[in-house]
Every structure is written in C-alpha cells, then in structure tokens.
Amino acid sequence: MIGRRDGALMRNSSSTQSLLKSRIAIAIAIGIFLGCIFAFFFPHGAFSSNSPHFNHHHLTRSISQAVSTSCESSDHLNMLKAEFMAVSDKNAELKRQVNVLIEKLRLAEQGKDHAEKQVLVLGEPHKAGPFGTVQGLRTNPSIVPDDSVNPRLAKILEKVAVGKELIVALANSNVKDMLEVWFKSIQKVGIPNYLVVALDDEIARFCESNDIPVYKRDPDKGIDSVGKTGGNHAVSGLKFHILREFLQLGYSVLLSDVDIVYLQNPFHYLYRDSDVESMSDGHNNMTVYGYNDVFDEPAMGWARYAHTMRIWVYNSGFFYIRPTIPSIELLDRVASRLSRGNAWDQAVFNEELFFPSHPGYDGLYASRRTMDFYLFMNSKVLFKTVRKDANLRKLKPVIVHVNYHPDKLPRMQAVVEFYFNGKQDALSPFPDGSE
Numbered sequence: 001m002i003g004r005r006d007g008a009l010m011r012n013s014s015s016t017q018s019l020l021k022s023r024i025a026i027a028i029a030i031g032i033f034l035g036c037i038f039a040f041f042f043p044h045g046a047f048s049s050n051s052p053h054f055n056h057h058h059l060t061r062s063i064s065q066a067v068s069t070s071c072e073s074s075d076h077l078n079m080l081k082a083e084f085m086a087v088s089d090k091n092a093e094l095k096r097q098v099n100v101l102i103e104k105l106r107l108a109e110q111g112k113d114h115a116e117k118q119v120l121v122l123g124e125p126h127k128a129g130p131f132g133t134v135q136g137l138r139t140n141p142s143i144v145p146d147d148s149v150n151p152r153l154a155k156i157l158e159k160v161a162v163g164k165e166l167i168v169a170l171a172n173s174n175v176k177d178m179l180e181v182w183f184k185s186i187q188k189v190g191i192p193n194y195l196v197v198a199l200d201d202e203i204a205r206f207c208e209s210n211d212i213p214v215y216k217r218d219p220d221k222g223i224d225s226v227g228k229t230g231g232n233h234a235v236s237g238l239k240f241h242i243l244r245e246f247l248q249l250g251y252s253v254l255l256s257d258v259d260i261v262y263l264q265n266p267f268h269y270l271y272r273d274s275d276v277e278s279m280s281d282g283h284n285n286m287t288v289y290g291y292n293d294v295f296d297e298p299a300m301g302w303a304r305y306a307h308t309m310r311i312w313v314y315n316s317g318f319f320y321i322r323p324t325i326p327s328i329e330l331l332d333r334v335a336s337r338l339s340r341g342n343a344w345d346q347a348v349f350n351e352e353l354f355f356p357s358h359p360g361y362d363g364l365y366a367s368r369r370t371m372d373f374y375l376f377m378n379s380k381v382l383f384k385t386v387r388k389d390a391n392l393r394k395l396k397p398v399i400v401h402v403n404y405h406p407d408k409l410p411r412m413q414a415v416v417e418f419y420f421n422g423k424q425d426a427l428s429p430f431p432d433g434s435e
Helices: 002-043 056-122 153-158 173-189 200-210 220-229 231-246 287-291 298-303 325-340 345-354 377-383 407-420
Strands: 165-171 194-198 214-216 254-257 259-263 276-280 293-297 305-310 314-321 369-370 376-378 400-403
Touching: 153 194, 165 173, 165 231, 173 194, 173 200, 173 254, 173 259, 173 287, 173 314, 173 407, 194 293, 200 214, 200 254, 220 376, 231 254, 231 314, 259 407, 287 293, 298 305, 314 345, 314 400, 325 377, 376 377, 377 400, 377 407, 400 407
Parallel strands: 165 194, 165 254, 194 214, 276 369, 376 400
Antiparallel strands: 254 314, 259 400, 276 314, 293 305
C-alpha cells in the first residue's frame, strides 16, 4: 500500500510540475506579445529622450507635419475640385454634341422622307392612284451649293450651322440693347446655331466681346449706308438682299428680328416641307389660318353676298426659308421691288407669296406653311389674350415676338421675367396695345 501511495504522490508531483511549467510558458508568451506591442507603439522607449512626452521639438515637428498634411489635403481638395469642374465642362460639351447629333439625325430622317416624295413625283411619269391617295409635291428640292459666292461666309457657316441651318439676325447699334436680350435668351435655351450679321463696326465689336457668332459683310456702299443709319423698316428690307448668299451656299435660314425672346429651340418645331414657314400677325384661328369673309352688297339683290378668302399677313421678321429656286426667286422679287420705291418690306413679302398669276403678272410658285400661333407667338396674342387666361398662361411658347408694340425692350424684359424667372405679375403693368 505504501508503494502505491508513493507512486500516486510521485504522479501528482509530476502533474503539478507540468502545470507550473505550462503557466510559466504562457506568462512568457504573454510577456513577449506585450513586449512586441510596446515596441511597435514606442520604438524609442516610453521614457527615452526621444519620447513625445518629454521632447518639445519632436512635438513641434509632429504638429508641423500635421499642418503640412492638412495643407497638402487642402491642395489635393482644390485639385479635385478643379478636376471636377473640368469634367463637368467636358460633360456639358458632350451633351451639346449629343444634342447636335440627335438634331442632325432627325433632320436626315426628315430629309429622307422629303427626298423620297420628290423622287416619286419628279421621277418617271406615272398614273394617278386610287381616289384619296394622290398628293402633289410640297417640298421643292434644294439647290446645289456654290461656295464661290462667298468663301469667307461659307467658312463661318460651316462652323456655326447645325444640319445646314441656323438662326440669322441683322443688327446695327440702334438695337444694341434688344440684341443683348435676344442672344441671352438664345444662350439660356441652349441653341448653338445662330449668327448676327453686323451692319456696323460697333455691333461687330459688341458681339465679339460677348463671344457671339458674328459676320461683318465686305464693304458695300449701298447696303452700308442703310445698315449703319437706317431704322427698323429700312434695316428689315436689307435682309432679302443679304439672305440670298446664305441660300446660295446651301443653308436654310430662320430669319429673326432682334425684338424676339426665345423660350424653346425653334428647330424642334419646324416641318421643313415648304419653301417658307412663317409666323403670322394673326391673333386667332381665323385670322392666322384663313377664313371665308362674306362681303354684303344689298344693291345686288339676290347676289348681295360675295364670298372672299382672307388671311392675316405673314410676319417678315420671323420666317424659315429653305435653299430652293422658288425661295431665291422670292428674295430677288422682294429686294428688287424694295429698291425701286419706298415700300414696306412685309407688305411686299406677302404680296409676292400670295398674289396669283394673272394677265400681266406671273405669280411666285413657292410652297408655304403657317406656324402655330401659340408656339410662335406675336405680342398681340400674348398681351391681349394669353396673359388674361389661366390655362393659356401655362403654355410655354417657342418664341415671343414683340412686333405689335413700340415699347419693345421693357416688354421683352417682362417676357423674360415671366417665362424664365416665374414672376407671375411681370406682364401686368403693360396695356393691351400701345399708349
């Protein structure tokens, strides 16, 4: 029994020693681990002369490094901001290019449809189709461009135009303030294809200083004398002579007076199926699109009523004209008549477009289309009707032409305030007509 007890004691003693050794080994391992951690965070020792707790210079250097890091961060932030602005500008330019490409694609599809109709009508003679299916040619073919007419203008148009079309305005220094409202509205809408034909040096410099596409014609004594000193009607008459070169170069032109505020891109609302698309001076469906006006002459008895067709005139201050033979003939006819006498260009423009052939006179065979008068709005429609109607006030026109009122500039500014800035009472101070 004594032997077994001694053996048991020896085994217990051995187990105790093993446990003790294990604890010591664990303690050593923990010590080494803590030592490593301490060495990592305090490589120079907690109480060495290099310790941040005791070395002021090291503390100062640490603060300087922190400040330097902060400055570097600030510089890096500024650099990131600059890169962001550059990317934003590039993105805006890419958006503009995409819009231009979309517009060109839409124009190509529209042109393809017109070309197919031209081939169908102008091709080989063919029989008429079934009743109700026959349509005449509405869209005359464009002319072959001739760059030799004006090589300098051709280079400008190549840069400015989109899809071979652009807005063109004539201006001299008499309309400088209105011109500024005009081009700022175009810029706000984001229309890229527009050009100012400067009729004097002051307007040319003004446009160049504002980064506005501008074309100053070569000296021409007859045109320059009118362009520099002429009033609205005199300058308006020049456009029929000047526009001819644009059409000869193969470009469609949206001719615009400067008393116009742009609220949408007009090129998105054109049909391009006629030689001329024009806004109207009319103020409702009848006056704009035409109506049967009955003339009453009681002395005629049974035949006292005579039916007449009436339509209010096209506005010669805003129309789209395609580069076709009838279009150029129209410009030549109007320019020729205006050069012979003191006539109003708008009256001559409409007479040449609408008067039919008759003995002693060959009429112009040009196709024409009237624009939607709520989209291409004159100032009579706006101030007499639209601003007083709660539903019509919600409509957004493509343009507003202040053609009915002599106080043009303040009304243009009011249109900007109402449609762009949302000032609901901006149009209220003005009378329906002029005072």
